[in-house]
Amino acid sequence: MPEGIAISAGARDALQGWLAHLAALDGAADNTIEAYRTDVVSFLAFLSAHHGMSHGRATLARVSLSDMRAWMASERAGGLSARSLARALSSVKGFYRWLSDQDDFDASQVLMTRAPKYTKKLPRPVAPEAATDVISIAETQARDSWIGARDAAVITLLYGCGLRISEALGLTGGDHPLPDVLRITGKGGKERLVPVLPAAWQAVDIYARLCPFPIEPDTPLFYGARGGALGPRAVQKAMERARLQLGLPATATPHAMRHSFATHLLNAGGDLRAIQELLGHASLSTTQAYTAVDTARLMEVYKKSHPRA
Incomplete structure (x- = not known):
């Protein structure tokens, strides 16, 4: 980053406001809040260095798709994995959704940015x-x-x-x-x-x-x-x-022991919805990713749960 460039006080205040909102209303965990902070601070620092000037709250509304692509290319060139970059982009988009609601501007240039494709690592339970x-x-x-x-x-x-x-x-x-x-x-x-x-x-x-x-x-x-x-x-x-x-x-x-709990329970005939509740997953698809069962086994469970299918 060029010498003398820093994140503006306005941008920092905006970020702090978003994080406080997440903690108070969404109940986000401390580790999650810190991960969001790290991702967005890195993004804001890139913008300042990229344009050679500190980005205030008002100028954040003028970030372009070209800026977003330049940031992503920089992160990848710096060794950030596609998976980590997708997570960072998700953090930035969350920040911009909140900021655009607060300051009433069109954040579509940020929100339309596509995340890099990556292969999700499926958990591997033990026997x-x-x-x-x-x-x-x-x-x-x-x-x-x-x-x-x-x-x-x-x-x-x-x-x-x-x-x-x-x-x-x-x-x-x-x-x-x-x-x-x-x-x-x-x-x-x-x-x-x-x-x-x-x-x-x-x-x-x-x-x-x-x-x-x-x-x-x-x-x-x-x-x-x-x-x-x-x-x-x-x-x-x-x-x-x-x-x-x-x-x-x-x-x-x-x-992996938690993955094993879910997989072994499902293999023993446990209901996918019940296992979802036990694990505390918001989405059933997340539970499916935690369970190492083949497609035939999933279809068997599905048919038992939905006999009309």
């Missing part, structure tokens, strides 16, 4: 036997028994209840002992009810009895080795160690 083996190995591979019990408990929640890793690590001491049904607040502040299997209840109970730190209503349920709240990286490392011991592919991640 049912491998999922159980991962939990067993995670329990025995840690240097301390309580840490092994902790890792096994978290992974059991991912596989046995279909929780996101952030949802499992967001549980507090007030959730222990686990109820028959957990009330989980997921993406966008959406709540859902998740049944707790006996295996998950038992795994968390064993961990809680071994944990050297106090588990109280206002404390995290899962602790790190030094007594702070457990972070996702520790769970990822536990999965990496288990994966190496079992000879599983690199796709066997904590999130």
Whole structure:
């Protein structure tokens, strides 16, 4: 970026207004808000450098399709993947939809910009036997028994209840002992009810009895080795160690356990709509992408759900 060029105060205020709107009205998660901020700040910085001047709020309304194409070409030349660029473009379009409503201008030049094509990576679940083996190995591979019990408990929640890793690590001491049904607040502040299997209840109970730190209503349920709240990286490392011991592919991640929950449930005859509710997906198509079943199996489920089809 040329020296002296910066994002104007007006553009920054506009961006902050949009992010505040998302947080207050749409209930977007903190990580989502930060991703949007990063994408749009990068876009605004490009515009300033591209035109050799700081873009204020009023000049943002004059962004052309040529500007959009130049930005996308610059991002691709800088090594940004097509998938990441599509996400960034989505962020910019969201910002412009809000800004055009606020300032009453035509944002069609931005909104008509086409996202680059890319192949979506489908999740790869692990086999049912491998999922159980991962939990067993995670329990025995840690240097301390309580840490092994902790890792096994978290992974059991991912596989046995279909929780996101952030949802499992967001549980507090007030959730222990686990109820028959957990009330989980997921993406966008959406709540859902998740049944707790006996295996998950038992795994968390064993961990809680071994944990050297106090588990109280206002404390995290899962602790790190030094007594702070457990972070996702520790769970990822536990999965990496288990994966190496079992000879599983690199796709066997904590999130793959959630994929496995959905896939195995559907393969066992679970209803696609019910699984959608358990996972907290807004769209049924998202649930389909999380389930590694063939077309014939999906058609079988579809026909059972829609006998007139």
